[in-house]
Amino acid sequence: xxxxxxxxxxxxxxxxxxxxxxxxxxxxxxxxxxxxxxxxxxxxxxxxxxxxxxxxxxxxxxxxxxxxxxxxxxxxxxxxxxxxxxxxxxxxxxxxxxxxxxxxxxxxxxxxxxxxxxxxx
Amino acid sequence: xxxxxxxxxxxxxxxxxxxxxxxxxxxxxxxxxxxxxxxxxxxxxxxxxxxxxxxxxxxxxxxxxxxxxxxxxxxxxxxxxxxxxxxxxxxxxxxxxxxxxxxxxxx
Numbered sequence: 001x002x003x004x005x006x007x008x009x010x011x012x013x014x015x016x017x018x019x020x021x022x023x024x025x026x027x028x029x030x031x032x033x034x035x036x037x038x039x040x041x042x043x044x045x046x047x048x049x050x051x052x053x054x055x056x057x058x059x060x061x062x063x064x065x066x067x068x069x070x071x072x073x074x075x076x077x078x079x080x081x082x083x084x085x086x087x088x089x090x091x092x093x094x095x096x097x098x099x100x101x102x103x104x105x106x107x108x109x110x111x112x113x114x115x116x117x118x119x120x121x
Numbered sequence: 122x123x124x125x126x127x128x129x130x131x132x133x134x135x136x137x138x139x140x141x142x143x144x145x146x147x148x149x150x151x152x153x154x155x156x157x158x159x160x161x162x163x164x165x166x167x168x169x170x171x172x173x174x175x176x177x178x179x180x181x182x183x184x185x186x187x188x189x190x191x192x193x194x195x196x197x198x199x200x201x202x203x204x205x206x207x208x209x210x211x212x213x214x215x216x217x218x219x220x221x222x223x224x225x226x227x228x
Contacts, residue, residue, distance in 0.1 A: 044219055046219065047217040047218065047219070059215045059216070104170070105174070105212070106212040107155045107167060107171070111164035112164060
């Protein structure tokens, strides 16, 4: 069974930092691209970042570029998101998500349960 | 960035109703369109990928169609467990973008 379990969320002051982690199990982690997607309270889904299978290629939403860094450890089956210079508008539930990239299409097929990040003074 | 526009933003329907949600892309995305269902307090769940392919385990009352810039998600006979928010998402180019969501409520 595919499982994605996020951790590391919490309350942080504006300008602060937080590191989110996602523990993956039930599949060959090193074979899948991975994403972070966030959802502000009561709002819709917003893509944040993605990383390829070996970590050599990453992409970011303009709103987080230069502040957030996505990384992975295929030996430990973990995905991380280092978030610096946090702003009020970064307050959201952050989801770790597995990405299928193959002959039948491109799509996020599994999501974690999410971890809440609250940026407030 | 490609803008995804869903309509309606919300709807009220009864069990057994046929429900259609539309999603329009600001430019052609071929068939790189996915649909997700999200219930309150839960993570999204993949329903349909590449516009019309049903994800394994998803009931056949769900169907998707369209290509280019216009897409639809249809629920042929609404069931109590289908009351949720539905999102479309384009995977044609980065950044991935989602529609604003359609909340399906009980009439």
